Amino acid sequence: MLKTYILAGAAAFALFAAGVPAGTPAGAQPRAPYTTGPHNITLPADWQQRFIRYATVDKPDRRIIRHLYVNPEAFAAARAGTPLPYGSLIVMADSRARLDAGGAPLLDQQGRLIAEPGWIAIAAQEKQPGWGEGYGPEIRNGEWEYAAFTGTGERRNVSLNGCFTCHINARAQQDFAFNFWDYVQTR
Numbered sequence: 001m002l003k004t005y006i007l008a009g010a011a012a013f014a015l016f017a018a019g020v021p022a023g024t025p026a027g028a029q030p031r032a033p034y035t036t037g038p039h040n041i042t043l044p045a046d047w048q049q050r051f052i053r054y055a056t057v058d059k060p061d062r063r064i065i066r067h068l069y070v071n072p073e074a075f076a077a078a079r080a081g082t083p084l085p086y087g088s089l090i091v092m093a094d095s096r097a098r099l100d101a102g103g104a105p106l107l108d109q110q111g112r113l114i115a116e117p118g119w120i121a122i123a124a125q126e127k128q129p130g131w132g133e134g135y136g137p138e139i140r141n142g143e144w145e146y147a148a149f150t151g152t153g154e155r156r157n158v159s160l161n162g163c164f165t166c167h168i169n170a171r172a173q174q175d176f177a178f179n180f181w182d183y184v185q186t187r
């Protein structure tokens with residue numbers, strides 16, 4: 001019995017060893033296999049300089065302003081009527097609206113809310129080939145993953161089920177995106 005286990009273990013190890021791609025250069029770390037979750041999304045250090053802000057949404061009821069950014073590669077590659085390109089990373093950064101002494105939002109000359117400096121929360125969604133594999137059909141958003149960060153970019157360990165559920169229910173036909181999809185259709 002014991003011998004069988006040892007043999008099985010040896011066979012499993014041989015399979016594991018054979019699974020390392022032949023072309024992997026000596027000393028290079030083989031890429032970890034994809035597993036579902038927000039850890040797949042990293043906010044690039046220079047996203048605020050490099051990404052394109054394609055929309056700003058006032059939310060007077062919540063006294064916030066949402067700033068919507070996308071990486072320039074996806075901005076350039078996205079086409080109306082087709083799914084958004086692989087590599088799309090959409091970042092939604094919220095800022096607080098400036099309020100008057102009575103707590104009502106101040107408006108600028110265009111009638112828009114006025115943002116306080118800095119972010120209070122950041123949400124992101126990213127699409128890469130093969131992502132989403134492992135989520136059940138009731139929650140899987142194609143090849144998108146979601147992530148939540150604090151205003152200063154630290155990862156928040158919150159449940160992301162709501163992100164998947166709301167986006168799939170409202171936007172399954174628009175590649176699970178809201179304003180970026182809409183923007184691409186009409187620009």
Ligand code: HEC
Pocket residue numbers: 057066068090091092123124125146147148160162163164166167177178179180181
């Ligand atoms: C109740 C529905 C709902 C939930 C829950 C939700 N979203 Fe959204 N999301 C929206 C709507 C609506 C928009 C469009 C912006 C707006 O009007 O606020 C949006 C926009 C976005 C965008 C900008 C992309 C685009 O194309 O518009 C990102 C990124 C995003 N959400 C990520 C998340 C993440 C991450 C979570 C979970 C932490 C989440 N969302 C939870 C409804 C939702």
